[in-house]
Amino acid sequence: xxxxxxxxxxxxxxxxxxxxxxxxxxxxxxxxxxxLDIENLSKSYGKLEALKELDLSVERGQVFxxxxxxxxxxxxxxxxxLGALHPNRGDFRWFGERLTExxxxxxxxxxxxxxxxxxxxAVDNLKIVARIRNSDVSDIDRVLRLTNLYDRRQHRYQTxxxxxxxxxxIAGALLGNPEVLILDEPTNGLDPLGIAEIRELIAGxxxxxxxxxxxSHLLDEVQKICSHVAVLKQGRKLFAGSVDDVLNNTETILxxxxxxxxxxxxxxxxxxxQSHKISSGFVEMKSNGVVRPAExxxxxxxxxxxxxxxxxxxxxxxxxxxxxxxxNGGTNQAx
Amino acid sequence: MNIRNLTYILYTEWLKxxxxxxxxxxxxxxxxxxxxxxxxxxxxxxxxxxxxNTKSPLPIPEYPVYSFPGVWQNxxxxxxxxxxxxxxxxxxxxxxEFTFTTYKQQIISGSRRMEFLTxxxxxxxxxxxxxxxxxxxxxxxxxxxxxxxxYEAIVSRKLIFLASHALExxxxxxxASILAFLFRRAGITIIVFLLYSFIIERILVxxxxxxVGRFLPLEACSNLVPLxxxxxxxxxxxxxxxxxxxxxxxICFVWAMIFYLLIYWLLRKRDL
Numbered sequence: 001x002x003x004x005x006x007x008x009x010x011x012x013x014x015x016x017x018x019x020x021x022x023x024x025x026x027x028x029x030x031x032x033x034x035x036l037d038i039e040n041l042s043k044s045y046g047k048l049e050a051l052k053e054l055d056l057s058v059e060r061g062q063v064f065x066x067x068x069x070x071x072x073x074x075x076x077x078x079x080x081x082l083g084a085l086h087p088n089r090g091d092f093r094w095f096g097e098r099l100t101e102x103x104x105x106x107x108x109x110x111x112x113x114x115x116x117x118x119x120x121x122a123v124d125n126l127k128i129v130a131r132i133r134n135s136d137v138s139d140i141d142r143v144l145r146l147t148n149l150y151d152r153r154q155h156r157y158q159t160x161x162x163x164x165x166x167x168x169x170i171a172g173a174l175l176g177n178p179e180v181l182i183l184d185e186p187t188n189g190l191d192p193l194g195i196a197e198i199r200e201l202i203a204g205x206x207x208x209x210x211x212x213x214x215x216s217h218l219l220d221e222v223q224k225i226c227s228h229v230a231v232l233k234q235g236r237k238l239f240a241g242s243v244d245d246v247l248n249n250t251e252t253i254l255x256x257x258x259x260x261x262x263x264x265x266x267x268x269x270x271x272x273x274q275s276h277k278i279s280s281g282f283v284e285m286k287s288n289g290v291v292r293p294a295e296x297x298x299x300x301x302x303x304x305x306x307x308x309x310x311x312x313x314x315x316x317x318x319x320x321x322x323x324x325x326x327x328n329g330g331t332n333q334a335x
Numbered sequence: 336m337n338i339r340n341l342t343y344i345l346y347t348e349w350l351k352x353x354x355x356x357x358x359x360x361x362x363x364x365x366x367x368x369x370x371x372x373x374x375x376x377x378x379x380x381x382x383x384x385x386x387x388n389t390k391s392p393l394p395i396p397e398y399p400v401y402s403f404p405g406v407w408q409n410x411x412x413x414x415x416x417x418x419x420x421x422x423x424x425x426x427x428x429x430x431x432e433f434t435f436t437t438y439k440q441q442i443i444s445g446s447r448r449m450e451f452l453t454x455x456x457x458x459x460x461x462x463x464x465x466x467x468x469x470x471x472x473x474x475x476x477x478x479x480x481x482x483x484x485x486y487e488a489i490v491s492r493k494l495i496f497l498a499s500h501a502l503e504x505x506x507x508x509x510x511a512s513i514l515a516f517l518f519r520r521a522g523i524t525i526i527v528f529l530l531y532s533f534i535i536e537r538i539l540v541x542x543x544x545x546x547v548g549r550f551l552p553l554e555a556c557s558n559l560v561p562l563x564x565x566x567x568x569x570x571x572x573x574x575x576x577x578x579x580x581x582x583x584x585x586i587c588f589v590w591a592m593i594f595y596l597l598i599y600w601l602l603r604k605r606d607l
Contacts, residue, residue, distance in 0.1 A: 082443040084607040104445035115440035117431075119355050128437075131347045132446045172440075 041090030108173035135176025256309030
């Protein structure tokens with residue numbers, strides 16, 4: 001998070017807003033700026049509790065990933081903070097204030113599916129969005145080029161593939177260069193090339209200092225784009241923190257040998273040993289700190305064990321996600 | 336809400352319908368049917384009169400549909416039979432916003448719910464006034480083709496029927512609007528609308544005493560332009576009101592306000 005700001009210290013526009021945060025003159029004010037503050041938010045649909053006492057805060061410049069299996073409350077959360085859904089309990093503040101049309105105009109958002117008039121072309125659809133957002137119509141060409149839709153701009157929306165519709169939704173959210181971008185499953189329905197393009201696009205927007213809040217069930221995507229992450233399951237927050245924290249504190253190594261029992265016994269004595277489990281014929285060991293394969297190999301050889309397999313498993317968000325959701329009871333629906 | 340806001344909202348609505356072929360096709364068909372009905376009315380009535388006269392013991396005189404000032408009441412009365420078509424148009428325009436989920440997008444993009452309601456109410460008002468004007472122009476043309484201009488007769492008290500018809504349409508379309516906002520899907524809205532207007536309210540009006548039945552919304556709309564007195568009516572000694580009653584206009588206006596406020600309440604209360 002901190003390094004993020006060192007590299008991208010924000011856009012000049014930030015000077016004009018939030019001049020109230022001048023109580024810490026020693027630090028650049030943008031460091032501490034709360035964009036969104038969610039407190040104790042709950043929402044139920046009849047008997048189904050979609051969201052339970054959610055607390056969350058997002059600071060300026062963060063690329064915040066909202067992770068969770070389908071039905072975990074991601075879209076509900078985004079719906080509430082965008083004023084589309086009424087929460088049963090709890091409160092949230094944008095830019096330190098209650099939600100108003102004014103604050104919504106500082107946010108570009110897509111929620112669930114792309115929402116456009118099927119019989120209008122891309123330009124006409126975006127004209128309507130631009131008028132509602134009070135942004136300049138001349139910005140339309142820029143966002144269409146950014147999302148690779150410029151060549152098809154005169155075609156009616158209903159002739160678009162799902163991927164193009166999704167890109168048009170992102171184009172609409174980018175209109176007027178908002179301070180905050182909210183993306184609900186932005187790569188849904190895109191092909192691998194499209195996913196890569198959108199990822200690049202989001203990274204570019206983030207690099208300009210835009211705060212991004214993104215819901216996704218694609219862990220790989222969040223890992224590649226996000227600086228911070230919150231994990232939701234069945235409406236509850238299981239974890240919130242920086243992606244680096246998730247990925248850095250432990251590493252895993254896969255070890256194979258003739259005798260699994262001997263290997264297990266030996267690895268437990270390894271100095272950086274944290275925990276282990278057997279998976280598909282290998283011992284999967286977690287170590288404290290960085291894993292050094294050569295050191296482990298040497299250690300085992302001295303114990304009279306010859307490795308038949310040795311590989312580092314790069315800690316991925318997916319593993320972490322599976323762990324955290326599984327350990328909190330219930331079956332894991334993550335795909 | 337100042338004038339600048341209203342024109343801004345209206346132009347946004349214009350962008351939505353400008354290239355919407357279904358809308359223009361339906362609007363065109365309605366306009367054609369309306370004009371056809373208005374301009375062929377005399378011919379149809381003459382034909383009926385001739386047919387009746389072959390069997391009737393009493394000679395029935397021809398009824399001059401387009402003579403001033405009766406033309407205003409005659410045409411607005413007959414146009415009332417086609418008013419469900421603009422209602423369908425409004426239902427489609429409103430439910431589209433829910434089907435395409437563009438309403439939701441507009442709200443999360445920073446549009447006020449009130450703005451959305453204002454936009455649709457403006458569309459209703461424009462359609463109502465536009466249709467009344469079209470009938471007015473048609474009446475003027477048809478009348479002047481038959482008789483020499485007589486300023487006194489043209490600008491008589493009966494000219495108020497054009498305004499009455501505009502109010503009739505406005506209230507009627509606001510009723511269609513609230514159903515559209517309530518059900519959010521065109522199919523179900525149109526079915527409920529037809530069921531209510533042609534069956535449920537008809538039964539209620541039939542069952543209830545007149546003093547109560549006239550307060551029902553669509554009945555109140557229909558009462559704004561009463562059936563014109565024809566020579567035939569006079570033969571049978573029946574006489575209908577020649578003017579719009581202030582009470583009926585008041586009932587319609589109150590209903591339109593109630594619908595507007597109910598829609599506002601619905602938009603505020605409901606999740607998108």
